[in-house]
Amino acid sequence: MKILRRVILVLLILLGIASGISKIMQTPQEMEFFQGVMGFSANTIVLFGVAQLAGAALLVFQKTRIVGALILAMTLLISTIIIFMAGKIGFGFFSILPILMAGVVINDSVKASMTTV
Numbered sequence: 001m002k003i004l005r006r007v008i009l010v011l012l013i014l015l016g017i018a019s020g021i022s023k024i025m026q027t028p029q030e031m032e033f034f035q036g037v038m039g040f041s042a043n044t045i046v047l048f049g050v051a052q053l054a055g056a057a058l059l060v061f062q063k064t065r066i067v068g069a070l071i072l073a074m075t076l077l078i079s080t081i082i083i084f085m086a087g088k089i090g091f092g093f094f095s096i097l098p099i100l101m102a103g104v105v106i107n108d109s110v111k112a113s114m115t116t117v
Contacts, residue, residue, distance in 0.1 A: 024053065034048070
């Protein structure tokens, strides 16, 4: 079970890095999606990507893992809501999975911090 939880953490970090970088680099797909559905400005999309990248970076370290998971979970939740608003129901349900993964990381981190206190 410990290996599975480590895999979840690594996958979440990689997802945060990939999704953050794609927004920071203003890839056409990201720009079209976020500007088309929600009317986000380019600067807002870049800031959203920076938040995702920061969340992923904070996940790396045990002391900042809860904050990183919370930041990443919030950005993933916002993305998932936008996906549902765009009418992409199947992908929207699939997008819930990383939010649940962040919940596992938060739960593990809270339990770990409670045992060390």
